[in-house]
Amino acid sequence: MYACATEGPFPAQCVAASVESRWPWSVVLGRVDSRPRPQGTATEPDERLVIDTSDSTGESRSPADATVAELGEFAVIDRAVSGRDQPDTTLLGPGDDAAVVRATDGRVVVSSDMLVQGRHFRLDWSAPEQIGRKAVAQNGADIASMGAWPTAFLVSLGCPPDTPVAVLDALTDGIWSEAEGLGAGVVGGDTVQSDQIVLSITVLGDLRGRDAVLRSTAGAGDQVAVAGRLGWSAAGLAVLAAGLDGHAEVVAAHRVPEPPYGSGPVAAEAGATSMTDVSDGLLADLGHICAASGVRMDLDPAALEPDQVLRAAADELGDDADAWVLTGGEDHALAATFPPGVELPDGWRRIGVVLNDTDVRGGASAAVGAGVLVGGRERTGAAGWESFGRNRSR
Template identity: 50%
Template sequence: MSTIGDLGEFGLIARVTARFPQTDDVILGPGDDAAVVRADDRRVVATTDLLVEGRHFRRDWSGARDVGHKAAAQNLSDIAAMGARPTALLLGFAAPGDLPAEWADGFAEGLSAECAAAGAAVVGGDVVRADAVTIAITALGDLGGRAPVRRDGARPGDAVAVIGDLGLSAAGFALLRAGAVEPGPCLDAHLRPAPPYAEGPRAAEFGATAMLDVSDGLVQDLGHIAEASGVAVELDGAALRPDPALERAVERLAGLGVATRGPLDLMLAGGEDHALAATFPAVGGVPEGWTRIGSVTAGSGLALDGEPLSAAGWDHFA
């Protein structure tokens, strides 16, 4: 059978779910009216997100496995950003009937592989016919007895730190738009983000006062912490050192005649890296592996080396 239309709804479900191994958190997986997932903490962290073909991915740029990895990563990263351990994922999948069955296979394999990297499992979902591929993900997580790390806990004197890539995904997107499709760190970061899942719970145990997933750009996302906490954030430009791969990508774009932002601007306003940004009490520093990039101060808004920063990042309706 060559298309998902040939497979039919239940044939597609059976074919896809066969690629989803379960974990010890799953009491009852796919196949019933609903799944049953352990919640030893007696609290469940939940998040949901959408990916729409033509808006979040293009099939001529992204392979099916890429889309599967990205769909899982951008949701599981939000679980980690609360200081929780990802446990389960629910999938809503809509697609044209003529979508090749092997595309669905690759998507399921990418989704499963990313869940495995985070320690989670796909436990159920739904499939329907639609004009374009649309993916809805709901991810669940367990706090392990810890308090959730919210956005409103930052206090003056706290350190601001990040872990993960900044700017690479935005550079990868710019390269794709320019027709430069050679494999490399920036394209990898855009097509298959690799969130530091284990660092969310680790930051919570270290005493993080606020944390979030950097998905819409560092400035915009830190602005959410500043607003929710009623504080200001002062960034240190010297601490924001571009990855050499980011610098090479900017040079490559310039060589192609593409006007683009410099490395620092991409780090500040680029999105979809799915790094983690957090604030930590001044006493105790930041966890090993994290990079301190600034401080929390009294006031409001963000500044870089004393110069105010305007909100910059992704907005679906702007």
């Protein structure tokens, strides 16, 4: 299905063979009618969309072989939303000016995160389907880290006009399949032209009657624990950046993180006192908890030993597996604090303790990662990823 072009904006595995060449044929949009359907649940692909994709020889081509500009905004949107299932919480899905989503407990958890081509993904490193999954996963992890379940996603997409429709189809498939795996709907979004692919996702979540678990409520003496993988995404990124073959597990982890979504609500139920997801790096993200809660933590190096998979990649690259565990972002593991003496729920492992300090200076002005000690010591160097480069580790 995918051809390996080496140049142009859609290289390698991302370009459908049929869109590799220029267009010898014309795509003529006949009648495009994307009126909203009375709906909320499944819709069928729009049969009213008539596309004449025959070339001069009369040979017929699929719309998937066109570019976004050739198909047009509304046909592109129609391809992204038609024929998809919605969960019961979606009362009105895509098609109107806004969606309507059921919020049973009277509150909605809401968050958003974006992926920018070149900055967060490369089309020669990840297939569009993987990028779609990753965008949904990182948003779903933010909801899990509040102790909630994702219910609905809104997908705002910017892309260049020459983006192959096949790329958007695959991106859409990734988005919908990750959302579906969470029992959540894709209920709307926006599609605009931009110089590169930008994917901004907003997620809604349901606390199911529980209080949200905040960053600001860790207490002295609490246990520090994590659920999920640490350092795998950073290792995968390093493997891709070095152009190394092999190490498929970490490369896969970089392309599509697997946040332990269910561990968020489970932690909330077990009485977690604070929680966050690890997007920028363990030290950086625990540092946000320290700053918000006005506490310091001490992590146990023995509990943060890189596993064999990381060691193998680090050995071959001459890289630092400890740094991947401590400062590597994008695994979207969950990190939380639990009261002393509470038995950690399944999936959680203890990695340290909140110190019994008093008078700890926190707040937004604290340096990233400040307050997080490893083996009793402040670690030097970057604590994780920062969007505008300060303290950036890679």
